[in-house]
Amino acid sequence: MGRPAQISRPAVLTAALAVADERGLDALTMQAVAARLGVTAMALYRHVRDKDDLLDGLVEALLTEFPPPDPGLPWRERLAGTARAIRASAARHPAVFPLLLRRPAGTEQARRVRDGVLDALREAGLNDERAARAERLISTAVLGYAASEAAGRFDHHPQDVRDADFAHLLAVIGACVDPEGSRSCRG
Amino acid sequence: MGRPAQISRPAVLTAALAVADERGLDALTMQAVAARLGVTAMALYRHVRDKDDLLDGLVEALLTEFPPPDPGLPWRERLAGTARAIRASAARHPAVFPLLLRRPAGTEQARRVRDGVLDALREAGLNDERAARAERLISTAVLGYAASEAAGRFDHHPQDVRDADFAHLLAVIGACVDPEGSRSCRG
């Protein structure tokens, strides 16, 4: 007993993310992750329950990358900053990012990101219920845009068009949340 | 020669969609599709190039389900009708639907749906460039919401909350496109 562990769950997830980033989701096999760690595939099962658990861990790892917005900034910039950080994460991890839209949003990191957005929306003057609804729609729109871009759905548009699209999305969100905004957006 | 075909590409796609609807994307194997057609897996390869081609065909089949809006209706209702049809398709095919966000939007059916939206936006008074941008953002938001719902990301919210969320999304889209809407939404 007491044989020292060669690998750990964080090490497994880091290796898995690297494999997915470099070679895509199809190449993300237990054997590929193990090989990168210098270990056999069966050794991973002590640190992740199965491959689905590994994918869940990757989603959680991605969420960790979304930095908490500086609380000193006004709500509008906190919102835009988080959205831009999410899009940047999608660009770094195009293979894994789309999984964010396919997995439940109830994990610790997911709650942390959501609470940051909710705080900003309440500071903008929305009550709890409207803030919760706006958070769901904003998150979905931002995740959807970033996932589309990562998956190559907009590959036929040049980068500057996509940048302008995203800027426009942020502008719409800002306008809809703004206390001075149109009535329909806040209903 | 001249042995009559037992199966066809449409038959393969119909069987594949049924398997995915009933048992999920993981159960969508070449063998399962073949079994449903009373044929061996190898027979499918005469009608689809490989499994990826089969998935592309499913995406195209899903797009076919989005009905062309009645051109007699005002633009606002055409837009809302298309969005609701897309959401309904996601509810019917929750396993396959998320693939729409992962595959390029350049196929024939994808263009047909897009052109319907573009027509509505131009009728709302947007010029070509703004209509194209609005189409990309609206499509992404609607697909993102429907895909999230289909994948179970909102399962912890009851149906009526999700219905209200979607209605709110439609309202925001309508307000942003409306000629009388706020300035930021149309920039």
Next chain:
DNA sequence: ACCTGAACACCGTTCAAGT
């Protein structure tokens, strides 16, 4: 022309066995 049998390389996963 269309489908099948047999085969190949590869998966995820288990379990008893080694250290």
Next chain:
DNA sequence: ACCTGAACACCGTTCAAGT
């Protein structure tokens, strides 16, 4: 306690062979 070897059931895909 942690990792491995061997094994199992399953995948997608090929190719020559049947009809």
